[in-house]
Amino acid sequence: MARNIAIKVARAEKDMTQKALAEAVGISRQTMNAIEQGDYNPTIRLCRQICRVLGKGLDDLFWKEQEDDEEEEK
Amino acid sequence: MKKRKNKSNLDERQEQRLLRIERNACWLAFWGLLLAMAVQMVMSRGEDVRGVAGEWIVFMLLACYMMAACIKEGIWDRRLRPDWKTNLIASLLAGVAVAVFFVVVLDWETEQKIVTAIVMFFMTFVSCYILLMISALVYKKRVEKLESEGEEEDVGND
Numbered sequence: 001m002a003r004n005i006a007i008k009v010a011r012a013e014k015d016m017t018q019k020a021l022a023e024a025v026g027i028s029r030q031t032m033n034a035i036e037q038g039d040y041n042p043t044i045r046l047c048r049q050i051c052r053v054l055g056k057g058l059d060d061l062f063w064k065e066q067e068d069d070e071e072e073e074k
Numbered sequence: 075m076k077k078r079k080n081k082s083n084l085d086e087r088q089e090q091r092l093l094r095i096e097r098n099a100c101w102l103a104f105w106g107l108l109l110a111m112a113v114q115m116v117m118s119r120g121e122d123v124r125g126v127a128g129e130w131i132v133f134m135l136l137a138c139y140m141m142a143a144c145i146k147e148g149i150w151d152r153r154l155r156p157d158w159k160t161n162l163i164a165s166l167l168a169g170v171a172v173a174v175f176f177v178v179v180l181d182w183e184t185e186q187k188i189v190t191a192i193v194m195f196f197m198t199f200v201s202c203y204i205l206l207m208i209s210a211l212v213y214k215k216r217v218e219k220l221e222s223e224g225e226e227e228d229v230g231n232d
Binding site for chain 2: 026027028030031034040042043045046
């Protein structure tokens with residue numbers, strides 16, 4: 001799975017550390033890191049919570065174009 | 075201050091990891107118990123049946139729980155299908171395994187051992203096949219029920 005750069009950027013815009021975002025969402029920093037590194041695929045419930053804290057939509061943080069997925073599979 | 079009494083300390087990723095660890099531990103216990111029983115039987119040359127009673131009870135409880143829970147959820151197996159061919163092959167393999175086990179374990183005369191092994195093969199094969207076919211039938215009925223429950227909900231939502 002590819003890294004989730006969008007979350008990292010949105011977090012930086014809000015001047016939040018991984019720990020702060022993790023605490024705001026109610027998860028561990030390890031999990032937040034795993035999501036950003038693309039090592040963990042969060043549930044839609046957790047995606048919504050992250051979006052709410054960062055003030056972004058699901059599409060902004062988690063949507064990927066089909067071409068991106070195809071590239072990942074290669 | 076605690077918000078809820080039963081609130082989990084784990085987030086969803088940790089919960090998934092814990093479930094994976096528990097799954098591995100469950101299979102370790104399952105195969106470990108089977109191995110422990112086999113070793114004990116081999117060491118006692120099949121004489122100490124009472125010695126493995128405890129392990130056998132735990133092993134059967136584990137197996138029965140897993141079977142009942144899977145059927146309740148409408149799950150059979152990741153790869154195997156609940157058809158007569160697969161059940162026949164599985165039963166044959168179980169029969170062969172039991173027959174080989176008896177040949178290895180028993181400290182009797184060769185002729186006696188072979189007769190016992192053949193009898194055990196047929197007993198295991200027949201009982202396994204019947205149990206698998208009954209389980210498959212129950213499983214299919216359960217799946218049908220679960221599928222129809224889903225349909226009713228769909229109709230209700232329209």
